[in-house]
Amino acid sequence: MHPHLQPATRFLIIGAGFAGASTAWALAQLGEGPGLILERESTYGVHASGRNAGLLKLSEDDPIVRTLGMRTLGHFGDIGAGEPDLVRPTGGLTLSPASDGSTVDNIVDALRRDGVPAEHLMVEAALQRFPFLRRLSPDAFDAALWCAAEGVVDVHALLTHYLRTARGGGFPLRTNSAVSDLIVEAGRVVGAETRDGIVRADVVIDATGAWAGRLGRASRPLPLQPVRRHLFVSTPVEGVTRALPFVWVDGAEFYFRSEGNGLLLSPCDQTPSEPCLPSTDPAAAELLADKLARHAPGLGDLSLRKSWACLRTFAPDRRPLIGADPDLPGLFHVSGLGGFGMMTSAAVGELAALVLTGRVPDWIEASQLRPGRSLTA
Numbered sequence: 001m002h003p004h005l006q007p008a009t010r011f012l013i014i015g016a017g018f019a020g021a022s023t024a025w026a027l028a029q030l031g032e033g034p035g036l037i038l039e040r041e042s043t044y045g046v047h048a049s050g051r052n053a054g055l056l057k058l059s060e061d062d063p064i065v066r067t068l069g070m071r072t073l074g075h076f077g078d079i080g081a082g083e084p085d086l087v088r089p090t091g092g093l094t095l096s097p098a099s100d101g102s103t104v105d106n107i108v109d110a111l112r113r114d115g116v117p118a119e120h121l122m123v124e125a126a127l128q129r130f131p132f133l134r135r136l137s138p139d140a141f142d143a144a145l146w147c148a149a150e151g152v153v154d155v156h157a158l159l160t161h162y163l164r165t166a167r168g169g170g171f172p173l174r175t176n177s178a179v180s181d182l183i184v185e186a187g188r189v190v191g192a193e194t195r196d197g198i199v200r201a202d203v204v205i206d207a208t209g210a211w212a213g214r215l216g217r218a219s220r221p222l223p224l225q226p227v228r229r230h231l232f233v234s235t236p237v238e239g240v241t242r243a244l245p246f247v248w249v250d251g252a253e254f255y256f257r258s259e260g261n262g263l264l265l266s267p268c269d270q271t272p273s274e275p276c277l278p279s280t281d282p283a284a285a286e287l288l289a290d291k292l293a294r295h296a297p298g299l300g301d302l303s304l305r306k307s308w309a310c311l312r313t314f315a316p317d318r319r320p321l322i323g324a325d326p327d328l329p330g331l332f333h334v335s336g337l338g339g340f341g342m343m344t345s346a347a348v349g350e351l352a353a354l355v356l357t358g359r360v361p362d363w364i365e366a367s368q369l370r371p372g373r374s375l376t377a
């Protein structure tokens with residue numbers, strides 16, 4: 001063998017975040033190997049997949065995201081058998097302004113149709129059941145959606161589970177292995193170039209998160225936009241326990257959940273960015289302080305002990321891209337997982353694995369997520 005030619009494989013997955021790891025996990029579970037995962041960093045989860053808020057928030061507006069989330073929750077039941085603390089079942093509260101009242105009802109109905117208990121609570125009822133909400137200003141919301149099936153996921157345990165299962169099924173992970181370019185022969189992607197040489201594969205899967213849609217498509221990248229978001233962790237807050245439901249305040253756009261006896265919070269900032277590991281911007285702390293002062297005065301004196309920023313990557317219609325490249329045979333995409341890539345990961349991996357192996361899922365219309373669909377905002 002040529003010294004720079006690595007052994008060929010069937011599925012070459014680039015990126016060891018939730019997109020790549022769950023695709024490898026699902027292929028391995030179908031017995032469809034072998035494959036290889038290449039990760040540029042020295043370990044997995046360095047980017048969005050290891051730095052997200054861990055919310056399992058099923059009360060989503062978009063039915064596609066909801067379907068992927070519900071399906072993933074089903075998989076969590078099986079995964080949780082081996083990972084007992086995978087999901088902390090805190091429940092979730094989504095607080096909405098009056099103008100969103102009918103949206104709340106629609107989401108409650110949709111969740112109930114899928115067998116997930118959900119309730120539309122008026123302000124007084126919400127305050128009575130969840131006294132912690134009294135720390136918010138009286139005009140912070142007009143309605144609350146309570147979903148007991150929501151919670152907080154141990155993201156490290158989940159990502160590790162996917163990669164461990166994948167390895168067992170013939171998909172090892174190779175770290176410190178950046179793909180610099182794809183190998184294209186006679187118009188077909190046949191492998192990828194790394195600093196250790198070329199790896200040939202039947203299919204190359206671009207699961208590179210914020211970098212996605214560029215490999216092999218230098219002159220016409222897929223329309224994916226990374227946006228930076230900050231998270232903050234506070235010192236202990238009176239009354240906060242691990243069981244506190246997460247609170248998502250829709251109108252004012254901020255959220256918090258418990259982190260130990262303190263809170264993890266985000267001001268829901270979204271600043272377009274180039275792909276990178278972003279540094280923090282003091283303006284985000286000011287934005288959070290401003291939102292808390294106006295909408296959650298009972299939390300106004302929080303002291304923050306830690307912060308970080310990371311990128312969420314969206315297609316124009318804010319739905320994932322899962323499927324074959326529209327132009328380049330041999331290339332497949334699992335990307336655009338936005339702000340829901342952890343809680344939809346098992347379904348995203350399952351869908352990718354089914355499409356990759358020529359199967360047709362009966363729980364989602366796969367064409368809705370094709371990268372070649374008409375992509376408009």
Ligand SMILES: Cc1cc2nc3c(=O)[nH]c(=O)nc-3n(C[C@H](O)[C@H](O)[C@H](O)COP(=O)(O)OP(=O)(O)OC[C@H]3O[C@@H](n4cnc5c(N)ncnc54)[C@H](O)[C@@H]3O)c2cc1C
Nearest residue numbers: 015017018019040047049052053055179209340341342343
């Ligand atoms: C602040 C924040 C909060 C969030 N909160 C939640 C939440 O509560 N719930 C939820 O479900 N989702 C949440 N998300 C979204 C979720 O984290 C992402 O959707 C998900 O992690 C994306 O996974 P990914 O695998 O596509 O990307 P990534 O995790 O970025 O993984 C891509 C990997 O590809 C690697 N890579 C890139 N280029 C190359 C290359 N050329 N060669 C080799 N490797 C390469 C990268 O190093 C990286 O490890 C949040 C995101 C952010 C930023």
